[in-house]
Amino acid sequence: MTDVEELLARTRKLLADHPPADTDRTDFLRARFDAGLAWVHYPVGLGGLDAPRALQAVVDAELAAAGAPDNDPRKIGIGLGMAAPTVLAHGTDEVKERFLRPLWVGEEVWCQLFSEPGAGSDLAALATRAVRDGEDWVVDGQKVWTSSAHTARWAILIARTDPDAPKHRGITYFVCDMTDPGVEVRPLRQITGEAEFNEVFLTGVRIPDAHRLGEVGDGWRVAQTTLMNERVSIGGARIPREGGMIGKVAATWRARPELRTHELHRRLLDHWVDAEVARLAGERLRQQLVAGRPGPEGSAMKLAFARLNQAISGLEVELLGDEGLLYGEWEMRRPELVDFTGRDAGYRYLRSKGNSIEGGTSEVLLNIVAERVLGLPPEPRNDKDVAWKDLAR
Amino acid sequence: MTESSEPTEQPLDLLYSETEDDLRAAVRALLADRAGHQTLLGRIETDSPYVPGLWKSLAGDIGVAGLLVPENLGGQGASHREAAVVLEELGRAVTPLPYLTSAVVATETLLALEGESDAAAGLLTELAGGRTVAALAVPLSTAPDAELPLGATVGAVADAGAADVFLVLRADGLYAVPADEATVAPQTPLDLTRPLATVTTGAGSGARLAGPDAARAAVRRGLLAGAGLLASEQLGLAEWCLEETVRYTRERHQFNRPVGSFQALKHRMAQLWLDLVGARAAARAAADALATGSADAPLIAAVAQAYCSRVAVRAAEECVQLHGGIGMTWEHPAHLALKRAKADQIALGSTGRHQDAIAALVGLAPPG
Ligand SMILES: Cc1cc2nc3c(=O)[nH]c(=O)nc-3n(C[C@H](O)[C@H](O)[C@H](O)COP(=O)(O)OP(=O)(O)OC[C@H]3O[C@@H](n4cnc5c(N)ncnc54)[C@H](O)[C@@H]3O)c2cc1C
Numbered sequence: 152m153t154d155v156e157e158l159l160a161r162t163r164k165l166l167a168d169h170p171p172a173d174t175d176r177t178d179f180l181r182a183r184f185d186a187g188l189a190w191v192h193y194p195v196g197l198g199g200l201d202a203p204r205a206l207q208a209v210v211d212a213e214l215a216a217a218g219a220p221d222n223d224p225r226k227i228g229i230g231l232g233m234a235a236p237t238v239l240a241h242g243t244d245e246v247k248e249r250f251l252r253p254l255w256v257g258e259e260v261w262c263q264l265f266s267e268p269g270a271g272s273d274l275a276a277l278a279t280r281a282v283r284d285g286e287d288w289v290v291d292g293q294k295v296w297t298s299s300a301h302t303a304r305w306a307i308l309i310a311r312t313d314p315d316a317p318k319h320r321g322i323t324y325f326v327c328d329m330t331d332p333g334v335e336v337r338p339l340r341q342i343t344g345e346a347e348f349n350e351v352f353l354t355g356v357r358i359p360d361a362h363r364l365g366e367v368g369d370g371w372r373v374a375q376t377t378l379m380n381e382r383v384s385i386g387g388a389r390i391p392r393e394g395g396m397i398g399k400v401a402a403t404w405r406a407r408p409e410l411r412t413h414e415l416h417r418r419l420l421d422h423w424v425d426a427e428v429a430r431l432a433g434e435r436l437r438q439q440l441v442a443g444r445p446g447p448e449g450s451a452m453k454l455a456f457a458r459l460n461q462a463i464s465g466l467e468v469e470l471l472g473d474e475g476l477l478y479g480e481w482e483m484r485r486p487e488l489v490d491f492t493g494r495d496a497g498y499r500y501l502r503s504k505g506n507s508i509e510g511g512t513s514e515v516l517l518n519i520v521a522e523r524v525l526g527l528p529p530e531p532r533n534d535k536d537v538a539w540k541d542l543a544r
Numbered sequence: 545m546t547e548s549s550e551p552t553e554q555p556l557d558l559l560y561s562e563t564e565d566d567l568r569a570a571v572r573a574l575l576a577d578r579a580g581h582q583t584l585l586g587r588i589e590t591d592s593p594y595v596p597g598l599w600k601s602l603a604g605d606i607g608v609a610g611l612l613v614p615e616n617l618g619g620q621g622a623s624h625r626e627a628a629v630v631l632e633e634l635g636r637a638v639t640p641l642p643y644l645t646s647a648v649v650a651t652e653t654l655l656a657l658e659g660e661s662d663a664a665a666g667l668l669t670e671l672a673g674g675r676t677v678a679a680l681a682v683p684l685s686t687a688p689d690a691e692l693p694l695g696a697t698v699g700a701v702a703d704a705g706a707a708d709v710f711l712v713l714r715a716d717g718l719y720a721v722p723a724d725e726a727t728v729a730p731q732t733p734l735d736l737t738r739p740l741a742t743v744t745t746g747a748g749s750g751a752r753l754a755g756p757d758a759a760r761a762a763v764r765r766g767l768l769a770g771a772g773l774l775a776s777e778q779l780g781l782a783e784w785c786l787e788e789t790v791r792y793t794r795e796r797h798q799f800n801r802p803v804g805s806f807q808a809l810k811h812r813m814a815q816l817w818l819d820l821v822g823a824r825a826a827a828r829a830a831a832d833a834l835a836t837g838s839a840d841a842p843l844i845a846a847v848a849q850a851y852c853s854r855v856a857v858r859a860a861e862e863c864v865q866l867h868g869g870i871g872m873t874w875e876h877p878a879h880l881a882l883k884r885a886k887a888d889q890i891a892l893g894s895t896g897r898h899q900d901a902i903a904a905l906v907g908l909a910p911p912g
Binding site: 217408420421423431434435442444448455517518520521524525527530 | 556793805809811812899912
């Protein structure tokens with residue numbers, strides 16, 4: 152069942168059986184999932200048809216043309232991009248059946264309880280403890296910078312189950328219920344004024360063993376599935392020419408001749424070239440994926456876009472002169488979704504600072520490129536074979 | 545799961561085909577066998593840096609001289625995509641060969657005239673077979689949209705010493721002037737792998753191929769193809785620089801560890817790799833846009849030039865620096881790449897010129 156014609160026939164049948172115009176949005180999305188047209192590369196029965204990933208575009212185009220609703224991927228990015236591939240790769244059959252449908256449909260938002268005050272880049276140093284108690288695990292600790300914890304129903308969580316093992320080997324991976332009474336979510340205000348992310352305090356949170364993903368002590372390996380998909384989902388979106396940040400400043404440049412200077416013109420053209428090349432590189436990456444020849448270029452995309460977004464939004468604030476001195480509003484809000492290019496130039500400038508931190512810092516990504524892509528030797532390390540409890544903190 | 549779609553027509557094909565991979569392998573093997581860096585170092589200070597017989601093997605036996613030329617004119621009927629792959633390999637090996645000058649710029653110029661002029665078509669057939677080498681008599685620095693020189697004497701003409709015939713632009717059109725009717729005075733080039741000379745041709749010499757308007761359009765087309773495909777040469781050169789730097793810094797030990805394990809160096813090499821990911825996409829885009837005759841070709845060629853020039857120079861400069869003292873020596877090939885990269889930055893239009901072209905094409909006007 153990988154044929155384009157069959158896929159189109161199936162899509163048209165879905166549209167005929169559930170005409171978007173008079174079907175409830177959630178009902179339509181559920182029916183789409185059940186027809187295997189949610190993510191065609193997923194298994195049959197879990198929203199897919201075991202078809203090549205590239206064929207998703209055929210379905211999406213047909214549905215979009217018919218005015219069908221989508222699942223608002225911007226609101227459920229962590230679920231789609233990170234939780235789902237991990238559940239699929241490491242969950243039991245019951246776990247996959249329970250979680251994937253409401254995740255994809257958007258009925259249940261997910262968040263990622265990974266980073267801690269003492270464990271960011273060095274995530275494997277994390278200190279949140281999970282202790283076995285009968286059929287449950289009891290979790291105590293603190294997570295931080297947790298995006299969408301305030302809207303999430305579920306979380307992917309990594310916690311330490313064996314403090315005597317070296318740090319990478321004593322971690323276990325869980326699905327955590329965000330409505331558990333032991334979960335406390337406090338907004339953490341950002342430099343933009345609002346709070347996309349949160350601090351999350353976990354006190355005696357009970358997680359059934361059935362909600363463990365992978366083996367006890369194997370959580371670091373399971374987390375690699377999540378982290379690899381995080382980088383792909385951050386860098387993978389398709390962009391038209393002058394899409395994203397460069398389009399904003401180019402529009403201002405065209406509309407406001409009085410703001411132009413020669414020095415800004417040179418820098419604008421530098422960035423325009425870089426943005427167009429990054430767009431072409433993203434397009435090339437997609438063509439490689441479609442051809443079944445994925446390259447390591449995905450990690451390059453996130454690095455490139457972080458740098459570009461920061462440089463371009465910085466230029467835009469300067470270009471605006473007097474207006475660049477102003478800021479839309481500093482009111483503390485807890486937004487439901489992240490909008491990198493929304494709002495005004497000042498917001499874009501500040502928000503883009505996070506692009507080189509979230510999902511792995513640019514420094515850490517450069518280490519990964521150097522070691523895994525170029526094969527350069529690692530730095531000497533002194534933390535690999537030491538029990539976690541004996542490490543300096 | 546809807547995604548925004550491309551506003552422009554057909555997306556460019558940015559991958560390499562199997563045929564292109566095979567062509568690359570053949571060219572790489574030939575160059576490794578016949579024109580290694582030590583061979584080049586032994587030749588660059590002689591009268592001619594070109595390795596004897598290499599052009600014949602590459603142009604004639606592998607048949608790369610006629611890639612852009614249709615089969616009915618004796619060419620391969622391939623495209624800019626394949627020519628770009630050849631240039632990547634010539635850039636990697638910094639090979640002195642009149643490929644960009646004759647098989648791309650001069651050939652593309654003649655392709656614009658082939659329908660009108662039997663002489664142009666005849667010359668194309670000779671170029672396609674690799675029997676004749678042609679050079680467009682303009683300075684190597686000439687951008688596709690530049691004012692074109694009309695004087696009897698033109699300096700900094702690339703590969704003039706290898707040319708059998710010059711394409712000379714005069715007020716009344718384009719002429720093919722046999723090399724033995726021209727005076728070629730070699731200059732001392734920064735890049736010893738691409739010789740330069742001053743070319744002087746007498747007023748009435750040669751055969752006229754086209755009138756003034758057709759001549760200008762043809763020369764622009766030749767220069768545009770040259771600029772777009774130069775990006776592939778720069779890509780290949782930068783790739784070699786990075787690979788060689790990674791190889792060396794993994795082996796070279798200081799402070800009881802490989803210098804390539806120091807993060808300050810790793811980040812610089814990782815950054816270069818990142819730049820190469822962009823350069824490859826840009827160079828492929830330019831080759832494909834030229835091959836398909838896309839209306840976007842002038843824009844994408846300018847983008848590729850503006851980007852790849854910078855990447856090649858940076859890669860070569862990092863290559864010298866990260867090799868330490870040995871990178872500063874004549875016997876190490878890093879300087880061949882550095883000199884080629886720096887000269888390529890000027891060749892076929894500087895970054896600033898290409899940026900100006902982009903500004904005009906996408907409507908980002910300067911102040912005032
Ligand atoms: C907007 C935003 C949203 C986020 N959302 C989430 C979320 O939903 N869930 C979640 O779990 N986390 C989230 N994070 C956290 C993010 O993953 C971490 O901030 C990030 O991994 C860096 O960790 P850190 O903040 O502890 O910085 P540190 O690791 O302390 O880094 C400090 C500095 O040291 C550098 N550094 C660290 N190690 C090295 C090294 N080996 N080599 C060179 N330099 C190094 C870093 O690059 C950085 O510049 C979010 C962060 C941001 C900014």
